[in-house]
């Protein structure tokens with residue numbers, strides 16, 4: 328964690344450790360919840376983090392989800408994300424869902440020395456990507472919106488840049 332002026336380090340706290348999570352978010356106004364690793368208890372872990380925020384009187388939760396989150400998504404990660412979104416919506420806390428597209432760094436890491444990414448997508452394909460910096464900018468903009476009746480409350484924000492992947 329970087330040293331930032333005016334910032335206070337807390338934790339580490341695992342999402343499934345209620346006491347540690349509560350201590351980590353104590354007196355915080357906003358919890359930015361990045362979805363955790365894909366474990367068999369992922370939803371439970373996310374729910375525990377949300378409950379810790381409620382118990383610590385955190386004002387709102389910003390949840391970093393995934394574009395295409397849906398109960399019927401073919402991509403299983405997107406189903407986990409949708410279930411967490413549902414939990415959050417029913418939890419009775421101010422919240423915003425931030426559905427980022429796929430990380431631009433993922434195909435970049437897969438590219439060969441000719442910047443070619445090979446995959447089972449057919450001859451050509453489209454992909455919607457975002458950079459981590461863009462995700463950080465969006466999270467920051469929403470976190471800094473302190474309007475008590477913010478347009479971001481209960482909103483689902485989806486964003487990605489559209490690019491072409493082709494052979």
Ligand SMILES: NC(=O)c1ccc[n+]([C@@H]2O[C@H](COP(=O)([O-])OP(=O)(O)OC[C@H]3O[C@@H](n4cnc5c(N)ncnc54)[C@H](OP(=O)(O)O)[C@@H]3O)[C@@H](O)[C@H]2O)c1
Nearest residue numbers: 340341342343361362363364365372393404427428429430
């Ligand atoms: N949109 C996309 O293209 C895309 C791509 C890859 C992943 N994702 C999803 O986005 C999320 C973040 O991915 P990432 O690549 O940024 O992962 P990452 O680099 O591993 O970062 C996740 C962060 O959350 C923490 N974390 C994970 N599980 C936790 C838990 N149970 N309790 C407390 N902290 C926990 C990790 O802590 P530690 O470092 O201590 O483990 C780490 O700081 C994941 O849910 C992943 O499935 C999305």
